[in-house]
Amino acid sequence: MFRGIISMAKRELVRFFRQGHRVVGSIAQPIIFWLFLGSGFGASFQAPGLAGVTYTEYFFPGILLMVVLFSGIFSTITVIEDRNQGLLQGILVAPVHRMAIVFGKVIGAMVIGLLQAFLLMLTIPFLGIEPGIGGVLMLVLGLVIAALGFTALGFLIAWNMESTSGFHAIMSVFLLPLWMLSGAMFPMAQAPAWLEWIMFLNPVSHALLLIRMPLYHPASELLGSSQYLQAFIVALLWAVGCLLLALYRVNRTQQSA
Amino acid sequence: MISIKELNYFYNVKKLGKRQALASLNLNIAPNTFFTLTGPNGSGKSTLFSILSGLSQPNEGQIAINGLDIVSQQSKIRRLMGVVFQNPALDKHLTLAENFQIHGDLYGMEPNLLKNRLAEDLVWTGLSDRLGELVGTLSGGMARRVELVKALLHRPKILLMDEPTNGLDPGGRRDFLDMVDKLRHEREMTILMTSHIFAEAERADKVGILHKGSLLAVGSPQELKNRLGKEMVVIQTADRQHAEFLKEQLAKNHHLKVWAREGELRVEGVDKNTLDDLLSHHRDRFNELAIKRPTLEDLFIHITQDRKV
Known part of the structure; x- marks a missing residue:
């Protein structure tokens, strides 16, 4: 099974780098969002407890989250394409465990998302933030959890969809709002009470904290922070839960299809 | 197996x-x-x-x-x-x-x-x-x-x-x-x-x-085709009316089994007398007449027509 997983994950990477427009789009899009929205909202951004933080800086963790979200979406949308082109059937008739399909796809998509996020992390020094080695490692851990959650969720949705247009619709009304209501674009404290509750219940808000907090706090401090630990547990449960659901769904296909 | x-x-x-x-x-x-x-x-x-x-x-x-x-x-x-x-x-x-x-x-x-x-x-x-x-x-x-x-x-x-x-x-x-x-x-x-x-x-x-x-x-393909005999006649008519007429004539006068599909007739067990009759009396009712060996498609038509009856 291990070789099957590596093979499937490698396929995702080769396909990604071989499609130039995907590479350019996935790098350019978050930078454009970041610079344009960061500049546009910069003058009007004021949030309690965030004095001296520019909107460009505030928005940065949200952009990192967006990178892994979009990577997860666009990589898992290929599940639908694979099925429509007959490729998935070719994999399903092979004597490899169905788990290899999920793990291969998820690992491949995660690596693509993380590579993009690492590229964007090169701008951290220009924001005037100094997270230190420990902070960077904790940031990477947060990105891994977020990437796992989004990719597994994307896989789960794509597995049940018949068309890519249907997947795009789900993306617009479900996945993007998850990101928007995570605190990526505006702080939770600024939202009305009802929205604040929704944001608190959104597991992606907790994943965002795993990305935002390491930028400002050393690793030792984070490990003692109840806010960080709570975010870590919720985000990890969400990511692992999505992965288990994806595995269950694919395994059920094996039994009933 | x-x-x-x-x-x-x-x-x-x-x-x-x-x-x-x-x-x-x-x-x-x-x-x-x-x-x-x-x-x-x-x-x-x-x-x-x-x-x-x-x-x-x-x-x-x-x-x-x-x-x-x-x-x-x-x-x-x-x-x-x-x-x-x-x-x-x-x-x-x-x-x-x-x-x-x-x-x-x-x-x-x-x-x-x-x-x-x-x-x-x-x-x-x-x-x-x-x-x-x-x-x-x-x-x-x-x-x-x-x-x-x-x-x-x-x-x-x-x-x-x-x-x-x-x-x-x-x-x-x-x-x-x-x-x-x-x-x-x-x-x-x-x-x-x-x-x-x-x-x-x-x-x-x-x-x-x-x-x-x-x-x-x-x-085997040969076994299946043998079910229709060695040869069959395929007649192409200009329209369905001619096909229906010929089908009726062949069944009534020559007691043959005929399968009609649109303007095409497929007839098994055709002998020389039947062919003479077709060519001398009904030539104006068909465009083409061919004697051919049955194919699997013929057999399929044969079986499915029988099932309809």
């Missing part, structure tokens, strides 16, 4: 409820046989293919492949089977070599074994110099060859092919079927191919004719 007993398969159509795709199907395919399952579109060929390849499960009935139960021993069966789908299961963004590598990994093949088998198979399929090319740049016929090579890499005992010539031009279709011919003579394996083109089934050792989910006839 493929053994199918009392196979039933239903699927749900929204708002219309259950629809039966396969009905009480019984079939035995002996080892090392080239078996073609033929029938028109919607006859249930692809459904049966989907069940045999493990993508769908039967609702009722039993299927054993080389003695293994298709439901409970599917993982063992998968190792025995090579599958060629209607649309090649190839990643067009990858090269031939990369596609073969993924297949080898999924089937747990060691790199050296994969390399040796590729070297062997690429020669006879004429793909040796194309390993580095992207699948997306190949013609339809070439992609089919790649798909066939891929399906054979793990040396299956059973090769399943679902309408493998679908979408190919006549040349590509002939080339592909020639390769299948070569394969069956050089390697010991059972081949089950589906095709809606009756002429393609003529190459098989055994043919099964499927219609509306039921198996109507099974036998």
Whole structure:
């Protein structure tokens, strides 16, 4: 099974780098969002407890989250394409465990998302933030959890969809709002009470904290922070839960299809 | 050996409820046989293919492949089977070599074994110099060859092919079927191919004719065609009215069985007197008259018309 997983994950990477427009789009899009929205909202951004933080800086963790979200979406949308082109059937008739399909796809998509996020992390020094080695490692851990959650969720949705247009619709009304209501674009404290509750219940808000907090706090401090630990547990449960659901769904296909 | 007993398969159509795709199907395919399952579109060929390849499960009935139960021993069966789908299961963004590598990994093949088998198979399929090319740049016929090579890499005992010539031009279709011919003579394996083109089934050792989910006839192509006698007459008329008139005349005056479809008549057991009668008295009622040997398509028309009556 291990070789099957590596093979499937490698396929995702080769396909990604071989499609130039995907590479350019996935790098350019978050930078454009970041610079344009960061500049546009910069003058009007004021949030309690965030004095001296520019909107460009505030928005940065949200952009990192967006990178892994979009990577997860666009990589898992290929599940639908694979099925429509007959490729998935070719994999399903092979004597490899169905788990290899999920793990291969998820690992491949995660690596693509993380590579993009690492590229964007090169701008951290220009924001005037100094997270230190420990902070960077904790940031990477947060990105891994977020990437796992989004990719597994994307896989789960794509597995049940018949068309890519249907997947795009789900993306617009479900996945993007998850990101928007995570605190990526505006702080939770600024939202009305009802929205604040929704944001608190959104597991992606907790994943965002795993990305935002390491930028400002050393690793030792984070490990003692109840806010960080709570975010870590919720985000990890969400990511692992999505992965288990994806595995269950694919395994059920094996039994009933 | 493929053994199918009392196979039933239903699927749900929204708002219309259950629809039966396969009905009480019984079939035995002996080892090392080239078996073609033929029938028109919607006859249930692809459904049966989907069940045999493990993508769908039967609702009722039993299927054993080389003695293994298709439901409970599917993982063992998968190792025995090579599958060629209607649309090649190839990643067009990858090269031939990369596609073969993924297949080898999924089937747990060691790199050296994969390399040796590729070297062997690429020669006879004429793909040796194309390993580095992207699948997306190949013609339809070439992609089919790649798909066939891929399906054979793990040396299956059973090769399943679902309408493998679908979408190919006549040349590509002939080339592909020639390769299948070569394969069956050089390697010991059972081949089950589906095709809606009756002429393609003529190459098989055994043919099964499927219609509306039921198996109507099974036998060698020659056995099946012999059911219609040695020769038959096909008459093309200008319109349905002429066809109906001739059908009535042949039945009434010559006591012959006639099958009419649109303006075409197919008549079995025509003798010289009947031909003389047609040519001398009814020449103005038809455009063309041909004496020909029956084909599997004729047999299909024969059987399905009988079932309508």
